[in-house]
Amino acid sequence: xxxxxxxxxxxxxxxxxxxxxxxxxxxxxxxxxxxxxxxxxxxxxxxxxxxxxxxxxxxxxxxxxxxxxxxxxxxxxxxxxxxxxxxxxxxxxxxxxxxxxxxxxxxxxxxxxxxxxxxxxxxxxxxxxxxxxxxxxxxxxxxxxxxxxxxxxxxxxxxxxxxxxxxxxxxxxxxxxxxxxxxxxxxxxxxxxxxxxxxxxxxxxxxxxxxxxxxxxxxxxxxxxxxxxxxxxxxxxxxxxxxxxxxxxxxxxxxxxxxxxxxxxxxxxxxxxxxxxxxxxxxxxxxxxxxxxxxxxxxxxxxxxxxxxxxxxxxxxxxxxxxxxxxxxxxxxxxxxxxxxxxxxxxxxxxxxxxxxxxxxxxxxxxxxxxxxxxxxxxxxxxxxxxxxxxxxxxxxxxxxxxxxxxxxxxxxxx
Amino acid sequence: xxxxxxxxxxxxxxxxxxxxxxxxxxxxxxxxxxxxxxxxxxxxxxxxxxxxxxxxxxxxxxxxxxxxxxxxxxxxxxxxxxxxxxxxxxxxxxxxxxxxxxxxxxxxxxxxxxxxxxxxxxxxxxxxxxxxxxxxxxxxxxxxxxxxxxxxxxxxxxxxxxxxxxxxxxxxxxxxxxxxxxxxxxxxxxxxxxxxxxxxxxxxxxxxxxxxxxxxxxxxxxxxxxxxxxxxxxxxxxxxxxxxxxxxxxxxxxxxxxxxxxxxxxxxxxxxxxxxxxxxxxxxx
Numbered sequence: 001x002x003x004x005x006x007x008x009x010x011x012x013x014x015x016x017x018x019x020x021x022x023x024x025x026x027x028x029x030x031x032x033x034x035x036x037x038x039x040x041x042x043x044x045x046x047x048x049x050x051x052x053x054x055x056x057x058x059x060x061x062x063x064x065x066x067x068x069x070x071x072x073x074x075x076x077x078x079x080x081x082x083x084x085x086x087x088x089x090x091x092x093x094x095x096x097x098x099x100x101x102x103x104x105x106x107x108x109x110x111x112x113x114x115x116x117x118x119x120x121x122x123x124x125x126x127x128x129x130x131x132x133x134x135x136x137x138x139x140x141x142x143x144x145x146x147x148x149x150x151x152x153x154x155x156x157x158x159x160x161x162x163x164x165x166x167x168x169x170x171x172x173x174x175x176x177x178x179x180x181x182x183x184x185x186x187x188x189x190x191x192x193x194x195x196x197x198x199x200x201x202x203x204x205x206x207x208x209x210x211x212x213x214x215x216x217x218x219x220x221x222x223x224x225x226x227x228x229x230x231x232x233x234x235x236x237x238x239x240x241x242x243x244x245x246x247x248x249x250x251x252x253x254x255x256x257x258x259x260x261x262x263x264x265x266x267x268x269x270x271x272x273x274x275x276x277x278x279x280x281x282x283x284x285x286x287x288x289x290x291x292x293x294x295x296x297x298x299x300x301x302x303x304x305x306x307x308x309x310x311x312x313x314x315x316x317x318x319x320x321x322x323x324x325x326x327x328x329x330x331x332x333x334x335x336x337x338x339x340x341x342x343x344x345x346x347x348x349x350x351x352x353x354x355x356x357x358x359x360x361x362x363x364x365x366x367x368x369x370x371x372x373x374x375x376x377x378x379x380x381x382x383x384x385x386x387x388x389x390x391x392x393x394x395x396x397x398x399x400x401x402x403x404x405x406x407x408x409x410x411x412x413x414x415x
Numbered sequence: 416x417x418x419x420x421x422x423x424x425x426x427x428x429x430x431x432x433x434x435x436x437x438x439x440x441x442x443x444x445x446x447x448x449x450x451x452x453x454x455x456x457x458x459x460x461x462x463x464x465x466x467x468x469x470x471x472x473x474x475x476x477x478x479x480x481x482x483x484x485x486x487x488x489x490x491x492x493x494x495x496x497x498x499x500x501x502x503x504x505x506x507x508x509x510x511x512x513x514x515x516x517x518x519x520x521x522x523x524x525x526x527x528x529x530x531x532x533x534x535x536x537x538x539x540x541x542x543x544x545x546x547x548x549x550x551x552x553x554x555x556x557x558x559x560x561x562x563x564x565x566x567x568x569x570x571x572x573x574x575x576x577x578x579x580x581x582x583x584x585x586x587x588x589x590x591x592x593x594x595x596x597x598x599x600x601x602x603x604x605x606x607x608x609x610x611x612x613x614x615x616x617x618x619x620x621x622x623x624x625x626x627x628x629x630x631x632x633x634x635x636x637x638x639x640x641x642x643x644x645x646x647x648x649x650x651x652x653x654x655x656x657x658x659x660x661x662x663x664x665x666x667x668x669x670x671x672x673x674x675x676x677x678x679x680x681x682x683x684x685x686x687x688x689x690x691x692x693x694x695x696x697x698x699x700x
Contacts, residue, residue, distance in 0.1 A: 077523055077524055077527060077528070078527055078528050081527075207673045207674075231671075233671055234671075234672075234673040236673065236674070236676075236677065237632075238628075238631065238632030238635070239632070240426060240429070240623055240632055240633055240636070241422060241423075241426050241663075241667075243418065243419055243422040243547075243664065243667075244419050244664060244667035244668035245667070247418055247419060247668065248668065248671070263530045263624045263626060264624065266530060266624045267623060267624050271422075273548075274422075274547055274548045274550075275418055275546060275547055275548075276546070276548070290529040290530065291530065293531075293532065294529070294530035294531050294532050294624070294625070294626075295532070296532040
């Protein structure tokens with residue numbers, strides 16, 4: 001125990017030291033970057049032969065970017081497969097076609113281990129591994145801790161999503177998707193727009209922070225929109241049966257059940273079927289193809305919103321062809337498609353950062369995006385000054401013949 | 416309310432079935448094994464790979480799944496438990512926890528974390544009881560459980576292996592002096608428990624979300640059932656499992672606040688163990 005405390009103390013002190021160092025570097029980089037840009041560099045900023053000052057992560061022929069995810073955490077094996085199929089396919093294709101402004105893109109995998117402590121350690125690694133920027137593509141509390149730490153260090157990064165409480169205090173972390181609360185509100189809007197007269201809603205949310213944040217935001221917005229929320233029930237991780245909960249909602253007359261769970265959705269639907277209860281299922285965090293494929297028809301008719309396009313789109317077919325061209329034999333699915341979308345977004349940002357990228361030009365590039373379309377992610381806009389790139393999600397319905405989700409329209413934006 | 420009680424009964428049958436495996440190991444080794452669920456999980460995935468993926472005959476796939484679990488149980492005894500026999504029981508229990516984690520890591524790498532569809536080994540419309548559909552696989556699980564209780568009871572009480580098993584459980588040194596091959600008995604009981612784990616997992620796999628973690632949550636309840644039953648009584652553990660399932664269903668329906676079910680079950684365990692430290696139905700050897 002004493003040893004643990006000692007290690008933790010050393011880590012904290014190291015973290016502060018690194019952050020302080022990084023802040024100092026960034027300040028100097030900021031001032032020097034201007035000189036680099038102003039000098040009208042020819043792209044050889046690292047050489048300094050034109051008076052330009054080196055920019056971290058940028059060399060004459062390469063741009064280094066950290067990709068932060070739980071590569072060794074609980075989901076490590078899955079994440080690794082998705083990363084290789086999605087982001088490495090993108091970067092190989094990009095580099096094969098000349099890279100960005102003549103520079104090859106070099107991706108560095110940084111592991112946040114799915115823990116907040118791991119997130120802070122990942123942040124420290126990003127700050128010291130010579131990266132120009134970082135994309136945080138996955139995780140909940142771990143990625144929030146990592147992005148928060150990078151933000152504190154003044155290091156510009158793209159994070160897939162975060163809660164309102166983080167976004168409100170950030171200046172250098174740009175969220176690609178709606179915040180967790182924003183996702184809940186958007187779902188309430190979607191449900192309200194599709195609700196029939198007399199519909200009443202039951203809610204089941206997993207007792208885990210990210211799930212309850214989205215679920216609670218959904219409930220608040222649904223009630224604000226005049227929807228009849230009859231009950232909000234919390235379930236636990238590893239719960240073997242949800243019969244008590246679905247029975248409660250059946251007795252309460254819920255015609256729509258919004259579930260904020262992942263794998264548990266399968267058992268919830270199965271238990272509901274066992275009591276002849278067939279509400280319209282909607283919700284968040286269960287709209288993954290692997291969930292509905294394991295459910296084998298139990299979630300037929302469920303609808304909802306998801307962050308990336310479904311795999312019945314032409315964009316996915318293009319991605320699939322590209323992945324096959326690059327001999328990807330691993331996971332080719334909606335999640336790999338999402339990671340490919342991150343790559344396309346990163347490509348646009350790095351391209352817009354100019355021939356002589358600097359931290360200033362990176363920020364300018366991010367903040368120049370206005371409705372940027374990839375066909376994978378919803379349109380991204382950071383030009384208005386906000387840190388949230390998209391306030392839209394893709395409507396989707398279950399299921400295609402292979403039990404994957406189908407597109408049910410263009411992305412829906414928050415009002 | 417009747418629905419949740421009936422559902423709780425069949426859920427409790429799963430808890431009880433898994434608790435029986437824990438008791439089989441404990442009776443001989445005086446060790447609570449934390450690897451029981453994962454040993455069964457690997458067997459169930461082998462079964463699924465053969466039956467669903469490769470289209471092998473059901474009986475062959477079941478035999479292979481149960482066999483793999485039996486081998487894993489025996490290997491655990493041989494490689495982990497036996498070398499630690501002279502150490503404290505806590506050391507052995509921690510070691511079985513390590514086995515559990517190793518198997519999970521292997522399973523995640525081999526079969527990934529994602530859930531997959533698991534077809535029940537028998538299908539059909541089921542029987543409607545008080546508004547709840549009881550599926551054929553649930554009846555089969557109950558039937559198999561009752562059969563196993565009887566078979567294990569006879570094995571322990573009437574067979575020569577049972578006699579040696581009881582002798583080893585009572586006093587391994589005296590049993591060895593009397594000519595009992597204690598190592599073989601211990602190996603046999605771990606293999607038997609492994610086979611039980613495999614069979615249980617195959618039966619359970621289509622009744623819950625089938626992922627590499629599908630046994631983990633259930634084993635917590637099974638452990639509670641085994642503790643309540645007295646850790647030495649097969650019927651006590653099974654009965655406690657059923658009671659636990661029914662109680663959980665009732666509490667889950669009556670008290671909706673998060674954590675109430677877990678807290679109440681924990682209190683029940685504490686009270687029972689405070690009043691009857693040997694459990695409700697501890698068996699004599």
